[in-house]
Amino acid sequence: MKAGELMQREYLSIDVGGTAIKSARINHSGNIISKFRVATPRTKEAFLTTLLNIWHENSSVVAVCVSVPGIVNSKTGQVQFTGALAYMGVFDLGDYLSAKTSLPVYVGNDANCATLAEMWLGNLSEVNTGAVVTLGTSVGGGIVVNGRLLHGPHFRAGELSAIITNRDDPVAKQRTVGATTSAVQMVRQVATACRLTDPDDGRKVFEYINARDDRAWAIFTAYCRRVAILLINLQAVLDLDVVLIGGGISAQPILITEIQRQFKQVQASDRRLTDDIRIPVIEAAKFGNEANLLGALYGFFLKFEE
Template structure:
């Protein structure tokens, strides 16, 4: 039994999976579990209930920390649209607080990823940085003077909405998410002739290594878009560092391809003298769990030392 140690029940709500774990105030993670994201709020609550009941007799659970899609308000509502519709149906913070009689926090998933790096990851020594999260869409977050910048409309760091390609004659405007998300890599291969099926991210990288021309072209678009976005962030925010997260960053040679595309930009724009410092996020698929816990600690244990 480890009841004497305190833990937070951390919940990361993703478009494909729900991740669950117990995170201590000193950053220890235990009991990680992953299940497919359900279709309904009722199914979601059943998943969390089962995990909570399993853990509460072994661990001293002091609160619930949630990472969620959407623009999350101070009151805990998740606004906007996402690939997980049920998070917008109810105030999850209020619901779980009443359900378990525990203090609950909730924050946007990309913001959680950035705060995880600030707490005990790649950004510990930084004051100002941006975080790009490449997934089904492109998420992001901005931290200024060690404080999360949410913006006037809770859209600070929503890099996926930025337009990175446009055509005046055709009135077309392509966003970063449409061109440079992980899902865009495979979408291009299934929507353009010759049509390919059953593509996954790892398969695209594998086939690109075999000189598959369409796979190479789709990856080139991805890395080109990412480099343009990094360049723009550097000159809009001028952060100390730009971090990149998401499962795609695990692919071998990822950073070499990023720097290769950045080299192309600075060769064409020699007046741009400030070269961005770019690194990968440290926490990978655990980032939102750590970040959600950090948000809870900042809300309910502000001023205490977490590490």
């Protein structure tokens, strides 16, 4: 197929989140033609109907690519849904959408899709060994080894939220990275400490953080230290060249600067860490809200076109 013909092809990419479903028509070069957004339904029937409605409104596309939260068999499209979509249980989303649309379908884990976007057009495009760590309600991860996304034999590689770093906490569910390193919870803690009326006003929270307000700064630096410890643990196993920080708060330059500073402080506190751990390049991921849309499309290319 000629380059011009490829450019004219459009793909439907869908990013399923806990509160909203974003979708876009994207061409073969990764240019977004148009974008849409709807609220995420709260029942299985409504969820599947919404996906089909999105396709009906974009039925001229040549393929459907989907990013979802959960454990995803990217070969078959079967998903073990988690989080706000746990009501979907285990569902063969790839087969379902393929049967309904008569199109090839790719389904990928959301954090993996964010990583694929960086591998394709972002800050991992020339990186052999790296990772994306997404900071949001929980912590997601995607790992690149020898230039390829690491899925694991059971498609569970990169589940960073399940790492135990606080093993002595008497409350079992507070012992994991997912529980202790939630960006959403950090923002709410700062908002409460600074007596903000909206506990989820991240923009206002970072005004206090950037001003080094004592109430905000203590919470923020402790949070960045926990992120840094997570990165040190990853380095001990993977020896990464680059770690990209994703999620909404990654747009704040002070976040990256403080994670770097905390990494060096923790490392300097123990000679073993100085000797055995190399600090990777730590920077913000290139793509924000469009990462999963682009990554799902690149996942499709890797599966069907290579």
